[in-house]
Amino acid sequence: MNKIIEYLLPPQRSTVASEVDSLFMFINVAGFILFAGIMLTILIFVIKYRRKSEDDVTPVITHNSLLEITWTIIPIILILIVFAWGFRGFMTLSTPPPNAYEIQVKAASWLWEFEYPNGGTTLNEVFVPVDQPVKFIMRSDDVLHSLFIPDFRVKMDILPNRYTSIWFEATETGQSILYCSEYCGSGHSAMLATVHVLSKQEFEEWLETGLEVDEDMPLADLGRQTYTAAGCNACHTLDGTDRIGPSFLNLFGSERTLTDGRTVTADEDYIRRSIIDPNAEITAGYPANMPSYAGRLSDRQIDGLIAFIKELHD
Amino acid sequence: MAETSKQTISIREYPVDEHPDKNYLNHDKGILSWLITLDHKRIGLLYLGSITFFFFLGGVLALLLRTELLTPAQSILDADTYNQIFTLHGAIMIFLFIIPSIPAALGNFFLPMMIGAKDVAFPRLNLASFWIYVAGALFALFSIVTGAVDTGWTFYTPYSTETGTAVVSMTLGVFIMGFSSILTGINFIVTLHKLRSPGQAWGKMPLFLWSLYATAIIQILATPVLAITLLLLIMERVLGVGIFDPALGGDPILYQHFFWFYSHPAVYIMIVPAFGIISELISVFSRKTIFGYWAIALSSLAIAFIGFLVWGHHMFVSGQSELSSVVFSFLTFFVGVPTGIKIFNWVATLYKGSIDLKTPMLYALAFLFLFTIGGLTGIMIGALSVNVHLHDTYYIVAHFHYVMMGGTVIALLGGIHYWWPKMTGRMYNEVWGKITCAVIFFSFNMTFLPQFVMGSQGMPRRYFNYLEEFQGLHQFSTIGSYILGLGFVMMALYLAYSLFRGPKAPPNPWGARSLEWMTSSPPTHHNFEYTPVILHGPYDHHQPEHEFRMGLVSESKETHG
Numbered sequence: 025m026n027k028i029i030e031y032l033l034p035p036q037r038s039t040v041a042s043e044v045d046s047l048f049m050f051i052n053v054a055g056f057i058l059f060a061g062i063m064l065t066i067l068i069f070v071i072k073y074r075r076k077s078e079d080d081v082t083p084v085i086t087h088n089s090l091l092e093i094t095w096t097i098i099p100i101i102l103i104l105i106v107f108a109w110g111f112r113g114f115m116t117l118s119t120p121p122p123n124a125y126e127i128q129v130k131a132a133s134w135l136w137e138f139e140y141p142n143g144g145t146t147l148n149e150v151f152v153p154v155d156q157p158v159k160f161i162m163r164s165d166d167v168l169h170s171l172f173i174p175d176f177r178v179k180m181d182i183l184p185n186r187y188t189s190i191w192f193e194a195t196e197t198g199q200s201i202l203y204c205s206e207y208c209g210s211g212h213s214a215m216l217a218t219v220h221v222l223s224k225q226e227f228e229e230w231l232e233t234g235l236e237v238d239e240d241m242p243l244a245d246l247g248r249q250t251y252t253a254a255g256c257n258a259c260h261t262l263d264g265t266d267r268i269g270p271s272f273l274n275l276f277g278s279e280r281t282l283t284d285g286r287t288v289t290a291d292e293d294y295i296r297r298s299i300i301d302p303n304a305e306i307t308a309g310y311p312a313n314m315p316s317y318a319g320r321l322s323d324r325q326i327d328g329l330i331a332f333i334k335e336l337h338d
Numbered sequence: 339m340a341e342t343s344k345q346t347i348s349i350r351e352y353p354v355d356e357h358p359d360k361n362y363l364n365h366d367k368g369i370l371s372w373l374i375t376l377d378h379k380r381i382g383l384l385y386l387g388s389i390t391f392f393f394f395l396g397g398v399l400a401l402l403l404r405t406e407l408l409t410p411a412q413s414i415l416d417a418d419t420y421n422q423i424f425t426l427h428g429a430i431m432i433f434l435f436i437i438p439s440i441p442a443a444l445g446n447f448f449l450p451m452m453i454g455a456k457d458v459a460f461p462r463l464n465l466a467s468f469w470i471y472v473a474g475a476l477f478a479l480f481s482i483v484t485g486a487v488d489t490g491w492t493f494y495t496p497y498s499t500e501t502g503t504a505v506v507s508m509t510l511g512v513f514i515m516g517f518s519s520i521l522t523g524i525n526f527i528v529t530l531h532k533l534r535s536p537g538q539a540w541g542k543m544p545l546f547l548w549s550l551y552a553t554a555i556i557q558i559l560a561t562p563v564l565a566i567t568l569l570l571l572i573m574e575r576v577l578g579v580g581i582f583d584p585a586l587g588g589d590p591i592l593y594q595h596f597f598w599f600y601s602h603p604a605v606y607i608m609i610v611p612a613f614g615i616i617s618e619l620i621s622v623f624s625r626k627t628i629f630g631y632w633a634i635a636l637s638s639l640a641i642a643f644i645g646f647l648v649w650g651h652h653m654f655v656s657g658q659s660e661l662s663s664v665v666f667s668f669l670t671f672f673v674g675v676p677t678g679i680k681i682f683n684w685v686a687t688l689y690k691g692s693i694d695l696k697t698p699m700l701y702a703l704a705f706l707f708l709f710t711i712g713g714l715t716g717i718m719i720g721a722l723s724v725n726v727h728l729h730d731t732y733y734i735v736a737h738f739h740y741v742m743m744g745g746t747v748i749a750l751l752g753g754i755h756y757w758w759p760k761m762t763g764r765m766y767n768e769v770w771g772k773i774t775c776a777v778i779f780f781s782f783n784m785t786f787l788p789q790f791v792m793g794s795q796g797m798p799r800r801y802f803n804y805l806e807e808f809q810g811l812h813q814f815s816t817i818g819s820y821i822l823g824l825g826f827v828m829m830a831l832y833l834a835y836s837l838f839r840g841p842k843a844p845p846n847p848w849g850a851r852s853l854e855w856m857t858s859s860p861p862t863h864h865n866f867e868y869t870p871v872i873l874h875g876p877y878d879h880h881q882p883e884h885e886f887r888m889g890l891v892s893e894s895k896e897t898h899g
C-alpha cells in the first residue's frame with residue numbers, strides 16, 4: 025500500500041507533506057473499499073439475477089428504511105472526517121510561523137523573480153535554507169499565475185492587484201521543481217523554476233557570495249551561466265531546434281524577418297533590443313511571448329549573453 | 339389508483355398500431371419541414387444531429403491535443419495553437435455539446451411522450467431555442483475561424499481581457515446559447531406542470547422527467563448569471579470599463595466568483611439528466627420496480643439546490659478568504675450524500691431483478707463504475723489540504739472527465755441505444771453494440787486513469803511541454819484516446835447501418851412500462867391518437883403491460899382531427 029502511495033505522490037520534502045499525504049491515503053483507501061464493495065455487489069447481482077426467461081417475475085421492493093438510513097449516515101460520517109482532516113491541514117498551510125524567512129516573489133509572463141531580504145535577486149531559481157520556515161510574498165506583474173511546488177504540497181495563485189503568500193519548511197536539502205499552475209498564455213508550460221534547498225550554513229554562504237555576479241568571469245562564460253540562470257533555456261535551444269522561440273544556434277549575424285515585413289541583421293544591438301524590449305520587434309513565425317529582461321539583468325550579463333550567442337555557430 | 343379520482347371517466351385500452359403509414363418522420367417532407375418544424379421530436383433530432391457534430395469536432399481536437407502530448411516538447415503543434423485547441427475543445431464540449439446534450443436532444447424528444455402530451459407547452463419557443471442555439475454556435479465557430487481563442491474555456495481575467503484572440507465573439511456565442519438553455523428550461527417546467535396526462539401524479543412521472551425538472555430549475559436560475567458575467571467581460575474588453583481587470587481597477591477574483599456561480603451549477607445541468615437516464619435503464623433492464631423512487635427524485639432536487647452553494651470549491655487557492663474556502667469545502671461534501679444515495683438505490687434495484695445485459699444496460703453499468711470513480715475523486719479534491727496539492731493538475735482533468743464523459747456521455751450513449759428503436763423505428767446490432775461499449779469502456783479508463791496518477795505526481799494541466807518523467811503515462815493515455823476514438827467510429831458505422839438496413843423495431847422492444855413505449859416506433863406526428871390515462875407507476879413491471887395503454891374513451895375521436 026505504501027509503495028502505491030509513494031508512487032502516486034512526489035517525494036515528501038516539507039513539514040506539511042506527510043499530513044496532506046495521510047489524508048490522501050485515507051481517502052484512497054476508504055474510497056477504494058467503498059468502490060470495491062459497490063462493484064462487487066453489482067457483479068454478484070448481475071450474475072445471480074441474470075434474466076432466465078422472458079416471463080421472469082420480480083418482487084416489488086420500493087424501499088427499506090433501515091437500509092436507506094444506513095447508507096445516508098455512513099457517508100455523512102465519512103465526509104465529516106474528511107472535511108475535518110482537510111480543514112486541519114489547510115489551517116497549517118495557511119498559517120505561516122512568525123519567524124518565517126521572507127522572500128518576495130514576482131511572477132511575470134513567463135518568468136519568476138525572487139528577491140531576498142538583503143536585496144539580491146535571482147531569476148527562475150530560488151535558494152532556501154532547510155529546516156527553517158520560509159514565506160513567499162507574491163505578486164504578479166501581469167495576468168494570474170500560480171506557484172506550485174509538488175514536493176512541498178503547496179500552491180497559491182498570484183494576482184496582479186494584491187499580495188498572496190505561501191509558506192513551507194523544507195525537510196531535506198536538494199532540488200525541487202516549481203511550476204506555474206495557473207494558465208497564463210503561450211509560455212505557461214515554460215514558466216518553471218528550481219527550488220534549491222541548502223543546509224543552513226551553505227545558505228548563509230550563498231547569501232554572501234552566490235548573489236554577486238562574478239565580474240572576473242569571461243564574458244562568454246557569464247553569458248552561458250545567465251542563459252540557464254535567467255531561464256532563456258526554457259524557450260531557446262542551442263542545437264538548432266525550435267522550442268518556443270528560435271534557437272540561438274547560428275543566430276548571430278543572420279538576417280531576421282520581422283512580422284511587420286522588415287528584415288534586420290542580428291547584430292549586437294538587435295540582440296540587446298530583443299532582450300530588453302522583446303515585443304517591439306517580433307521575429308516572423310514566432311509568438312510574441314518573450315518576457316522583458318529590462319532591469320532584471322545587469323549590463324554585463326547582457327553583454328555576456330551577446331558574447332555567448334556570438335559563439336554559437338556550427 | 340383510478341378509483342381515487344372523483345370525476346368519473348371512461349377509459350379503454352388502445353392497442354398500438356405497429357407500423358402506421360404516417361409517422362413523425364414522413365409526416366411532412368422536405369428540408370424546410372425539418373428546419374421550421376414545431377414537432378418536439380424533430381427538434382430533438384435537430385439537436386441530436388448538432389450535438390453529434392460538435393462532439394465529433396471536440397473529439398478531433400482532443401485527439402490533436404493527445405497527439406501533441408506524445409512527446410514532452412513540441413511535435414505537431416506550436417504552443418499557441420495548442421492553447422487555442424484546448425480552449426476550443428473545452429468550450430465546444432461544454433457549451434455546444436454537453437449542456438444541450440441530454441435535455442435538449444433526448445429530453446425534447448421524450449419529455450412530452452412520457453407524459454402523454456402531443457408536444458411541449460410552447461412549441462414555437464422550442465423551435466426558437468434551437469435556432470438561438472444555432473446562432474450562438476455560429477458565433478463560436480466564427481471566432482474559431484477568425485483568430486481563435488486561447489483563454490481556456492473558463493475565460494479567466496485578466497488574461498481574457500488582454501489576449502489578442504477573438505474572445506468577444508466567443509463569449510457572445512456562449513452568451514446567446516445561454517438563452518437557448520433558459521428557454522428550454524422554462525418550456526420543460528411549464529410542460530411538466532400543465533400537460534401531464536390524467537392520472538399521472540408527480541409520483542408517477544418517470545425519473546428521467548424528475549431529473550429534467552431539476553435541471554430546468556438550475557438552467558433558469560444559473561444561466562442568467564453566466565450571461566451577466568460574459569456581458570461584463572465583453573463590456574470590459576470593448577468599452578474599457580474596469581470590472582475584472584486590475585489594470586482598469588477591477589478584481590479578477592470577482593470574475594471567478596461570477597463564473598463559477600454559473601459553472602458549478604452547470605456541472606449539474608450536465609450530470610443530473612444523466613441520472614435520469616440511468617434510472618430508466620436500470621429499472622427496465624432489471625424488469626423491476628425502481629428502489630427508492632422518491633429518494634432518487636428528490637435527491638436530484640437536493641443536488642440542484644446544494645449545487646448553488648458550492649461554487650467556491652473551484653477557488654481554494656485563488657486568494658479568496660480562508661474562511662470562504664472552509665465553508666465551501668464543508669458544503670461541497672454534502673453534494674456527495676444525495677449522489678451516493680442515488681448510486682445505492684440503483685444497486686438495490688438490481689437485487690432480485692431479471693437482469694438483461696443489453697447494450698443500454700451495459701452502458702448503465704459502465705456508468706456506475708466510472709461515475710463512482712468520478713464521485714469519489716470528487717471527495718478527494720473537496721478536501722481542503724489535498725486540494726491545494728491537486729488543484730490545476732491532471733488530477734482535476736481526470737476527475738471531470740470521469741464525471742462528464744464517464745458519467746454524462748456514457749449515460750447519453752446508453753440513452754441513445756435505449757431509445758434508438760423509438761426514435762428511428764429500427765433496431766441496431768446488439769453484438770456490435772456490446773463490443774463497442776466494451777471498447778469504449780476500456781479505452782476510456784486507459785485514457786484517463788493515468789491522468790489521475792500524473793496529477794497526483796504534480797503534472798500541471800494546460801501544459802504544452804512537460805517534464806520527461808511524465809512521458810510514459812502521457813503516451814499510454816494518448817494510445818487510450820486513439821482506441822476511444824476508434825470506438826466512436828465503430829458506433830457511427832453500426833448505427834448508420836441500422837438507420838438504413840436495421841430490422842424494423844416493435845413498439846416496446848425492451849418491455850418497458852413508461853408511456854413513450856406505448857405508441858408505435860417511430861411514433862406518429864401526435865405521439866398518441868388519444869389522451870392516455872395513467873393507472874400505474876412508470877416502473878410497475880408487475881402490472882400487465884396492456885394496463886399501461888389506457889386512454890380516455892370520449893376524446894378519442896376528436897383528437898384525430
Ligand SMILES: [Cu+2]
Pocket residue numbers: 168169170204205206207208212215
Ligand atoms: Cu503563469
